[in-house]
Amino acid sequence: MSYQIPGTGLPAAQLCRYGVSRLQVRGPRRDLDRPYFAFLGGAETFGRFVETPFAALVEEALDLPCVNLGCINAGLDAFLHDVEIMRIARAAQAVVIQLPAAHTLSNRFYRVHPRRNDRFVAASSMLKTLYPEVDFTDFHFVRHMLGSLRRCSDRRFAVVQLELEQAWIARMRLTLRTLDCPTVALWLQYRDSSDGALPGEEPMFVTSDMVRALGPQAEHVLHVTVSRSAEAGDLGDMIGGALNAPAAAHLPGPSAHRQVAAKLTEVLRPFA
Template sequence: MSMHVTSVGALRDPICRYPGSTLPVRGPCAELTPPYVAFLGGSETFGRFIEAPFVARVAHQLGQSCVNLGSINAGLDAMLNDAGVMRIAAGAGLSVVQLPPVQDLSNLYYRVHPRRNDRFLAPTARLTALYPKVDFTEFHFTRHLVTTLHQTGPGHFALLRDELRAVWLARMTQLLQALGERAFLLWLQYDALPPQAGDLPGPDPLAVTDAMVERLKPLARGVVEVPVTLAGHVPGETGKMVFGPLQAPAAGHMPGPAMHQRIATRLSAAITALH
C-alpha cells in the first residue's frame, strides 16, 4: 500500500492496488474473502479529503466486509479496462456503482486518459471537423471541453451530446452485465449548483437523465438516489475535512463528512432491505 500526497498538509490517503490491478483505489486493502460488498466509483466513492468515506461507514453500520474500489477521477473506462478491479467486483455478493458523468469516457469525438478519465487527451478528426475554429490544445479537462463546445456551437453540440449518452449507456450496460446484475446504482444528485440551462452546463453527473437511468434499472437491484450538497455550501463542513492549503477550492466542491454519512445511511438501508 502506498500513500497519495498532493499538497503540504493534505490527507495522506491510503492507496491500494489489488493483485492483477493497476488502478489506485482507496485503501487500506481489504480482505477479499466472500461475502463482501464492492463499491465502484470515482472521487466521491474514494472519499477524497475524507477520513471515513461512506464505504467505511456502510461497513460499520452493516458489520459487513466492504471493498472500496473508488479511484480519484475514475470513470467507466478506468473501471472496465482494469481486469483486477472487475474481477473483484464480479466476485462480490453485491456491488454499488456510483453513476459517473457522461463526458469522462473515450468516444467517437475525443479520447480521455485511460485512468484519470476526467483528463482530455485529444480530439478525433470527427470533432475537429465539427468545430474547425476551436484550438483543442487549450483543453485539459473534459468538463471544460464540453462546456466550451456547448457555448461555442449549441447546434453542433447535440451530435456530441447524443454520442456521449449512447456510449455511456453502452458501457454502463457492459459493466452491469459483467457484475451479473448484482449491483445497486448510486445516483448522487448535486443540489447546490446553478440550475441547468439547456443541456449544459449542469450539475454532476453531467447529462445523466432519468430516462437513461430507467434504461439501466432492469440490469440492477435498484437505484439509490441521494441529494448532495457540496461541502463548501455547508457552514463549517470543510473544517471537518483534511486537505492542504492549495486544495481548499477542490475540497469545497466535494461532499463533506455529513454527506458521506447521509449516503452511507441510504445505502445501508437499501442493502438491509434485500434480506
C-alpha cells in the same frame, strides 16, 4: 513514516492497489477471502478529503467488509479496462456503482485517458469536422474542452451531447452485464458551480431518462441528493488543509457521506 498524497488529503497508508490493478483506490486494503461488498466510483466514492467515506460507514453498520474501489478521476472506462478491479467487484456479495458523469467516457467524438478519465487525449475526425474552427491541442481536460465547444455553438453541441448520452447508456449496460452480480446503481447528485457553459449538476449530462434506459439490469437504483461541503457547513471537517480547501468545497462532505451511508445500509442489508 507516512506522507500525504497530493490532491487526496490522505497519507499514503490510506491508499492501496489490489493485485495487478494499476488504479490507486481508497484503503486500507480489505481481506478478499471472506464475504464483502464492493464500491465502484469516482472522487465521491473514494471520499476525497473525507476521513470516513460512505463505504466505511456501511461497513461499520453492517459488520461486513466493504472494499472501496473508488478512484479519483476514474470513470467507467478505467474500471472496465482493469481486469483486477472487475474481478474483485464480480466476486462481491453485492456491488455499489456510483453513476459516473457522461463526459468521462471515450466516444465517437473524442478519447479520454484510460485511467484518468477526466483527461482529454484526442479529438476524432468527426469532432474536428463538426468544429473546424477549434484547435483541440489547446485542451488537456474534457470539461474545459466541452465548455469551449458549447460556447462556440449550442446547435452543434447538442450533437455532441447526444453522443455522450448514448455512449453512457451503452457503457453502463456493458458494465452491469460484466458485473453479473447484485448491483446497486448509486445516483449521487449535487449542484456544483460551473463556468455557465456546462450543466451545474453532478454527475454531468446524466438524466432520469438515461437511468431509465438502463432497464432491468439496473434493478436497484438509489437516488440521493446531497449538498457540497461548502453549502452544508462541512468544509471545516474536510481533511487536507487550507491548500486543498478550494477543491474540497466542491465535493460532498462528512454529512453527505453519512446521508448516503444510511440509505445504502438499508438497501444492502438483505445481501449481508
